[in-house]
Amino acid sequence: MNTSAQLRAALAASLTRDGTLTDPHWRGAAETVPRELFTGNYFEQVPGSVPTRYRPVRQGDSEWLQGIYTDRTLITQLDGNIRPNDVTDGTVAGSPSSSSTLPSLVLRMWRQLDARPGQQVLEIGTGTGYSTALGAHRLGDDNLTSIEYDPVVGDAAAAAVKAAGYAPRLIIGDGLRGDPEGQPYDRLIATCSVRYIPIPWLHQVAPGGKILVTLSGWGYASGLALLTVTGPGAATGRFLPGYTSFMMARPHDRPPRPTLVLLPGEERPSRIDPAAIGTWTGSWVAQLAAPSAERMGAGAEQILWDVSSGSQARTAPGPDGGWTVVQRGPVRLWDHVEPAVRSWQAAGEPHQEAFGITVSASRQRVWIGTEDGPGWDLPI
Ligand SMILES: C[S@@+](CC[C@H](N)C(=O)[O-])C[C@H]1O[C@@H](n2cnc3c(N)ncnc32)[C@H](O)[C@@H]1O
Incomplete structure (x- = not known):
């Protein structure tokens, strides 16, 4: 079995090979700091569990040290107060609230x-x-x-x-x-x-x-x-x-909310394919346009729900091709998302690295390309 120092050296060597570690001083830090002192016992996700469940991995378990020196995030707390040692038998459901970043x-x-x-x-x-x-x-x-x-x-x-x-x-x-x-x-x-x-x-x-x-x-x-x-x-x-x-x-954090109940609203055709907001940067653009909305759903069936105003938008494939959207509440969420997604698509659907941010005393604005490009104010 490998020792902690051996596993650390192997991880640092692999992070040097893949280009993460370019500075010998930071490599020295990675080779020196024993991660197990910080993670202690941690949680491992139970594959396929819905809602997600976790099992504790403890010092003494054969996989414990090896897991610590794999390049992954280790969850160390759930729901703001559950630690691995609190789970005395079996598994536990919860939402990660503290972790050791990969x-x-x-x-x-x-x-x-x-x-x-x-x-x-x-x-x-x-x-x-x-x-x-x-x-x-x-x-x-x-x-x-x-x-x-x-x-x-x-x-x-x-x-x-x-x-x-x-x-x-x-x-x-x-x-x-x-x-x-x-x-x-x-x-x-x-x-x-x-x-x-x-x-x-x-x-x-x-x-x-x-x-x-x-x-x-x-x-x-x-x-x-x-x-x-x-x-x-x-x-x-x-x-x-x-x-x-x-x-x-x-x-x-988003305020606590009740279970989602989809309510009736006004229906119209959608001007964009809703699946656009299911991608990494598309979801980011939708969030910039409707910053108080939680996004759920997938593909053409997207749901936006703004808990602070009770506004909802939900999309679906249309009966004759295309897509529909049903909106209700004071904030017409989809009316905000559509032009934002169109501006992003007109710019060639770039990844976030094409975006910038300008912050002043009165305003925080995220933009595409240059400061005078399409942009959205953050909810300060
Ligand atoms: C992903 S973990 C940090 C990982 C850590 N850097 C490591 O290497 O283990 C995020 C941490 O941020 C803490 N946190 C959340 N809100 C915070 C706040 N307003 N001020 C300071 N810490 C906060 C959480 O409690 C959590 O422990």
Whole structure:
């Protein structure tokens, strides 16, 4: 059986081969930080279970260490309070609320952030503390502050970071408020996603500094953005290649909702093929156009439901070809989505890396191509 050090070296070598690790210092961090100190016991999804169920994988199980050094996200908490040790027999259903992000994504994001020793870095979403320890190894304890919202998760991370031999500044609190005491920061990295850029970040990161964060929303679509702060309260940036998603920062979560009941409304033909919003970037465009709507359904049968206003839109194949949409409620969701999807299609249906974002004190706007291209305001 392989030791932890052997498995770490093998993972770092594989991440170097595939181009994730290009900097020998970050490779050194990956070879040094023992991920098992941070994940502890974790959950494994039960294949085919609906709703999804999880079984705990514990230290002592033959697959435990091997699983930790495969390049995947490990779920460490469900529903905000269920930990693997709470499941004494069998499996449990729930929704992931804390995890150790897959090592390749953590290391890629550290590279994309372009953080260097000597810079002050703020991390939002300590989680298990694994990414924090990697950052502390490379940047030095004095240069890194990390904020975790959940006190139980944060306390466990603090113990793990200490056990690994690091001592960055760790804070329990709402990372969307940033850290006024530690400002100015040169870099901010978030490993939870947001619906819009929190205003405090735009004042705590110094002009010229960078913010790396996943923008997502209640429609479950995401894009990873790298912004440069241009002045107090202002920033501009672009979305990066790839397919990155993170759990939503807790205060930006969709409000709880009852079970969906589809209600009658006004029917008309749809001007777009609804399947367009079932793709990675198509769903993102729909979310930009209808930011309060949750998206359900698949293919031509899409459902948008805005819990805050009770508005609904649902599409279906039409009887004579084409598609229909039924809408009800004060926000005509499909009326917003159609022109957005058409603008995106007119631009050649590009991936998010063709999109950018401009943030000012009064407005946060995501656009295609250039700042004066088609765009949508984020719900600040
Ligand atoms: C994907 S996990 C972070 C993974 C972590 N970087 C790692 O390597 O293990 C996201 C974390 O963000 C935390 N979180 C959610 N909302 C937050 C907020 N407003 N401020 C700080 N942390 C938050 C969650 O509790 C969760 O632990």
